[in-house]
Amino acid sequence: MSKIELMSEDLANKIAAGEVVEKTMNVVKELVENAIDAKSTFIKIELVDSGVKEICVTDDGIGMDREDAVMAFSRHATSKLKTLEDLFNIESLGFRGEALPSIASVSKVNLKTSDGSIGTEVVINGGKIEEVSNSDLKQGTKITVKDLFYNTPVRLKYLKNLYIELANIVDYVNKMALSFPNIKFVLINNDKELLNTDGKGSLLKVINAIYGLDVTKKMIEIKGDNKDYYISGYISYPEVTRTNRNVITTLVNGRIIHNNDLVRTILDSYHTYIPESKYPIVVLNIEADPYLIDINIHPTKMDIKFSNFDNLKSLIIDVIGKKLESLTLIPTLEAKDKEGSSLNNNNDSINFKNIIDNYIDSKKNVTTYEKEYDKVEEMTLDFEIGEKSSNDEIEEPKEEEEEVEHERIKKMYPVGLVHGTYIIAENEDGMYVIDQHAANERINYEKYLKAMGTHDNKVIDLLIPIKIELPNSDYIIFKENMHLLEELNFTFEEFGINTILIRSHPYWLPTFNTEEAIRRIIEIIVSKESFDSYKFTEKVAITLACKMSIKANDHISLETMEYLLDTLRKTENPFTCPHGRPTIITYSNYELEKLFKRAMN
Ligand code: ZN
Ligand code: ZN
Secondary structure (H helix, E strand, O other), X not given: OOOOEEOOHHHHHHHHHOOOOOOHHHHHHHHHHHHHXXXXXXXXXXXXXXXXXXXXXXXXXXXXXXXXXXXXOOOOEEOOOOOHHHHOXXXXXXXXXXXXXXXXXXXXXXXXXXXXXXXXXXXXXXXXXXXXXXXXXXXXXEEEEEOOOOOOOHHHHHHHOXXXXXXXHHHHHHHHHHHOOOOEEEEEEOOEEEEXXXXXXXXXXXXXXXXOHHHHOOEEEEEEEXXXXXXXXXXXXXXXXXXXXXXXXXXXXXXXXXXXXXXHHHHHHOOOOOOOOOEEOEEEEEEEOHHHEEEEEOOOOEEEEEOOHHHHHHHHHHHHHHHHHOOOOOOEOXXXXXXXXXXXXXXXXXXXXXXXXXXXXXXXXXXHHXXXXXXXXXXXXXXXXXXXXXXXXXXXOHHHHHOOOOOOOOOOEEEEEEOOOEEEEEEOOEEEEEEHHHHHHHHHHHHHHHHHHOOOOOEEEEEEEEEEEOOHHHHHHHHHOHHHHHHOOOEEEEOOOOEEEEEEEEOOOOOOOHHHHHHHHHHHHOOOOOOOHHHHXXXXXXXXXXXXXXXXXXXXXXXXXXXXXXXXXXXXXXXXXXXXXEOEEEEEHHHHHHHOOOOXX
């Protein structure tokens, strides 16, 4: 029996006039989604000139009988949509069937299809069926769309944007491959293979096919759940980032979703591990009871509403955060040779594929870098270069000293300083280069953040109150947000025109450059950025940390270096400064030997 039904004139017109065939990408999308709906395990997309000249999609799916094959191009045919409401209430991947007539009306289409019995070939030009005959195809569908928009004025417009069209198509097919690791996807443009996945169900292999081996080596598997959500997937080491947010792929119940809150949450969980305008490579699968989500489908993209987003958010931040906490994240400088670097490129030599397969298979057994560390314990608060001596009042109980120390980097021994900026250090594993400002900044940042979070009411009374006068425009904003300064435990009063008098400050504020530090905090308050109190606290911590840390060109002593390195090692994240820049890089012994040709390999 025929699977395709007729839909209303109204819907047909809406689609014909709408965005369904606006771009070659949408044609590819339609054809690929039809192939997925047809339960294909293999989908090949061949393009000529980004699809403007020709798009050919071949699959091994269930195919169509003759009646459906002809009906598919009738303007009113659809397999599942009958009313406009259906359009916004779609159950499976997307539109199906209803876009084919629109595509056929602006191109030359050849369809070969077989449901396993008799094969059918249909030829359509500009929407008119010209020929229906037998085809020798045994199973599946092969649809060729030529000269897209040949009979419309849009054609010229797209000829100018071939690269953008191709980039969109590649991105779309990549995402489908990530969504369906069990389907083999092949994408070819002008005889050049752009993607070739093996369809054997390994998400990591799909990631490899898309991003290459160097990235794949730096991907970490994650999973976790709570009562509402189950999440799984892969995240990249923080050193692997891109400037395009497209490298973050989120799927909800198997469907690609574009949702800003989700992207924000993922970035939040990488917080201070990566610089602000950079994006980690992430493939995140979210599984949820359908009643918790509300999917809204626009013709070109899908968005989603979660009824319990905070629950999902804390799960993602917890799972990614814990994973990052468990890793050693020092970028290693590698001695590159020509052979090594060629591994970056996707080429189809059999050797290369074998290397990847072996690598991925071996990776399943490797757990060294996934060693779990004990949960972060108390950090000492008595560190601040230049302020080292004045803290003997804080006495630590003996018990705490006996606990295993939280250390994410082995002990390093300073050797010297380069340009008064970079500490050179060593240990049995190799050589390290540490940015003294970034390292100090990380230490101070965690110290301030922790001190502010303890709600310890200890304050330091100022013998001479500090008077701070502000421009009147700033003063107005300050008055609106005064509570922020109160929450930080400052005592102050208004004093004359546009002036405040600080009488006491929290104990953690530096006792040198105090006025400068207070001015910085007030600057943040009047900066007109809107933030919640956590973001504010954090901003204060970052600003003070930067301000109070040793600068470049400061020739510190070997003892200070030693103290700095030892304290850095014990921070929660010793690998990046609060701005997400690296604090430390390393040459392993092996790399050094390789560079000096002591190790021939
Ligand atoms: Zn800084
Ligand atoms: Zn920094």
